[in-house]
Every structure is written in C-alpha cells, then in structure tokens.
Amino acid sequence: xxxxxxxxxxxxxxxxxxxxxxxxxxxxxxxxxxxxxxxxxxxxxxxxxxxxxxxxxxxxxxxxxxxxxxxxxxxxxxxxxxxxxxxxxxxxxxxxxxxxxxxxxxxxxxxxxxxxxxxxxxxxxxxxxxxxxxxxxxxxxxxxxxxxxxxxxxxxxxxxxxx
Numbered sequence: 001x002x003x004x005x006x007x008x009x010x011x012x013x014x015x016x017x018x019x020x021x022x023x024x025x026x027x028x029x030x031x032x033x034x035x036x037x038x039x040x041x042x043x044x045x046x047x048x049x050x051x052x053x054x055x056x057x058x059x060x061x062x063x064x065x066x067x068x069x070x071x072x073x074x075x076x077x078x079x080x081x082x083x084x085x086x087x088x089x090x091x092x093x094x095x096x097x098x099x100x101x102x103x104x105x106x107x108x109x110x111x112x113x114x115x116x117x118x119x120x121x122x123x124x125x126x127x128x129x130x131x132x133x134x135x136x137x138x139x140x141x142x143x144x145x146x147x148x149x150x151x152x153x154x155x156x157x158x159x160x161x162x163x
Contacts, residue, residue: 003035012062015100042118070094081112083120097159
C-alpha cells in the first residue's frame, strides 16, 4: 500500500456517514506503519472498542470500510474467514459492515468472522511450527498471503456492492 495521511484515511471510508467518519480514532501507531509491507491496513478503534476498520488499495485509491464487532463468543475455537487462521474462541469475532450506499441506509449488512484484533496481516505471516525433519515450503506461505489478500478484497467488494 502507499502511505496515507489521516485525512486520506478518513476520506476513504465508503460505508459511513461524515459524522461517523469524524469520530473515528486513528491507531496509535499510524505514524510507524510500514506501508510498503502492508497488503491492507486494519485496526480496532482504541476508544470505541467494538469498532474496527479495514483499508485496501484499489486502482491506486484507498478504500475503507467500517466494521462493528458482535459480543464476544463463548466458543472454544474458531477460524478467521480472512486469513484462515485457527484461533481460540475469544480471539475470533463476528464483524458486520454496513453496506455502502442506499442498501446500507436501509440496514443491509455483511458479516464474517475475523481475528478479533484485526491482525490478519501479521497472523498469515506467522509460520506454524515445524515437525521434526520437516522442511518449510515457501510456496505455502505465498499461497496463504495470496488467499488472505483475495478474501479481504472480496469482503470489501461485498460491502461496496461490487460482488
């Protein structure tokens, strides 16, 4: 992704009203973000704890969506539908995003299970431990990155009504 300023980030949100966008709290480490390393940028709101945000770059333009987390589940474990990482139940949350445009104003939402801290970008890069005499395959890591990238973009497209 290309580096973004706070104003550019706020202008990117497609499924939020201007008054909602004005209340978004930026992540504390925004100035430290390694934009060249990111496939997408996601964070939980440090003030409104049930809010989260995902930014992607589409056709050279930043596109952001606002997410709302459901109440924490009591399941034992779950899988993030974006990075396909198995997590303990309290580390996966159901997030809903209001659809963009007229559909969203009517109350239509899209939901999916995502890592509760929105750390999919890092989770997919963590390598599982190797068994004795096992050799790590770099292609597997590339497939996981490509799959996560594809699923994040597909989820954002479904929120925007592009699917």
